[in-house]
Amino acid sequence: MGRLAREVAIIGVGMTKFGKHPDKTIKDLAREATWKAIRDANVDAKDIGVIYCGNAVDGLLSGQEDIRGQVVMREAGLAGKPIINTPNACASSSTAFREAWLAIASGMYDIALAVGFEKLYVDDTAKTTRALATCTDVAVEGNMGVFFPGMYAMEAKRYMLETGCTKEQIAKVCVKNHKNGCLNPHAQIQQEVTVEEVLNSKMIADPITLYMCSPIGDGGAAAILCAENIARRYRSDPILIAGSGMASGVFLDIDIDKEKKNSTELAAREAFEMSGIGPGDVNVAEVHDAFSPAEFTFFEEIGFCNKGEAPRFIEEGETEIGGSIPINTSGGLESKGHPVGATGLGMISEIVWQLRGEAGKRQVKSPKVGLVHNGGGIIGGDNAVMCVHILKR
């Protein structure tokens, strides 16, 4: 790992409400998020030097297999610029964000737009499920029918066996995130649930019940990145990108190859080392809770606590909004929603709002450092992409 040529800050974010938007095309969703971010940043759109676009599966859903970014950005009035597409499963827009960060860090561009968009509610939900299953190796897992709820369930079973974590404790993660979602006007599901309701909802893949699963959804999210040395021209409160980590590697710790590195550990270590910040310095975080039990394992892999200790944090309320390390204040993927290509930038938007003190009813008290953890894709038990970003005010 080298040393960055220059620092990069976030000067604008924006997102649509995540949810079911039968009246909006994917172009509408991308345009809305893009212009919200542009206005939030107080930039002139003509000063955006480069655009990175994250979308995961629209090729199979709408048939727009290629140049998806160019198609939606033309509709948004931003044709003419260099546009790069960065599909990377559920981390597509964290990848767009990271590439925008590198492009500015290189000295090539001063201002970049990163935008993610996805429309998963189509005529046929089975079609969406099949499309999402291509976030595996389709010639291997895809054809064997091994799919995300099953993979996350295997990981949860192992975790429960090794640590003594209970189903009730997992359900409490789900309860917390739904409670947070009720405070977020952008959240897809704004409804509280009880531990009993979570455990009694339909069994999907033991121990994962329906309420523990993130829903499919439509949405867009965007950020404007800027060279740190000129960021104050646009806003008095730029948010610094203090660290960025990206890795692929082991996701399921059931893997028999103990030499292989865990992808979250790799990405988090890279981001922490770059930033000079440790897990104990983080005041608020968004963690990839595609399914409730994953919040425990990812929380530990990031380094917030030792292995097996995560359930104690939920029991003692430490990951709630008033706790010592609030996790998924937005409602998380479970409650805010998971339109996969928009998810990463939706998480980044939440942390930017928290650091600015603009998170409304779900505001954490004066956070200085926030973390975003967003991953995607599984191949042969390995995680395809894991991104960790550390943001600082």
Added chain:
Amino acid sequence: MGRLAREVAIIGVGMTKFGKHPDKTIKDLAREATWKAIRDANVDAKDIGVIYCGNAVDGLLSGQEDIRGQVVMREAGLAGKPIINTPNACASSSTAFREAWLAIASGMYDIALAVGFEKLYVDDTAKTTRALATCTDVAVEGNMGVFFPGMYAMEAKRYMLETGCTKEQIAKVCVKNHKNGCLNPHAQIQQEVTVEEVLNSKMIADPITLYMCSPIGDGGAAAILCAENIARRYRSDPILIAGSGMASGVFLDIDIDKEKKNSTELAAREAFEMSGIGPGDVNVAEVHDAFSPAEFTFFEEIGFCNKGEAPRFIEEGETEIGGSIPINTSGGLESKGHPVGATGLGMISEIVWQLRGEAGKRQVKSPKVGLVHNGGGIIGGDNAVMCVHILKR
């Protein structure tokens, strides 16, 4: 446009033969190109810090909609690294190359792999044609049936009308490129053609006949990029990336909006300005001849001559291997082939070999500066992505 933090060089390239490979999967093609480039660079694969993967349409052809790069790189033995997918139509792997260049320029990585791969020969050619048609806005051009041969034919008709260029002159481009392809062991079509044969081959979209069209194909191509200051640890003859330009904008000059910028002009100007090199300094170039007449219009838009002068260069042999500015020594897309996701890095491989003096029977005499022009996708008459790279020994 800013100033790059540090210079980047190419220390290795590799490609498969382009063509019909029924016995090889897309994973095989990517692996072969990747390891050829790694061996050519004399690097240890573990020192590669990041991987960029270009593929255009495999989501619709094999169903591998997402994380295509991760799937093929796992097969190539390179799992565990950060992997970014950069689909951008026919310029997918030039985009991968450019992103790898930025990643090293930023200081974040010292060594990067850029790889492109595509498998267009599938069970059903109509399926391939439909997939390639998604390099437009599928909700607009795609559904109206406006497709690349027709778009390029419209542009050629305008050019002929405005400049007096004849069908025979266009056919001579096709003859030259097929002649070059016979000298290239990687070329898909190694067969000379005459002007008469070109003009008498099946009419596709007047004035474009069958032989003037690039064929579909299977293939892989790769490059290893390295921070310039350490490149000589690996090879004594690194090739400097002197300039890189990327733009979207007008492709068809039939567009009525004369204010809009031509995408090749924008990208070429950016690359030339960065490099301090002018069109007159270029000794050899690969130009995006998806269809023969495009070599004329792109040649002029790059700045090799004034508007309407390109046909004179073919008449006088100046763009042949022995001429003043040899174009498409590899055979070009028409003869070397056009497995779209691999095309850009195939072009870059050719220019690297030329600059090293390793181009065999098609070697240009002691070239110092080479140029690669690769574009892709058309939306509403605008070009979705145009990349120009200037390489220097």
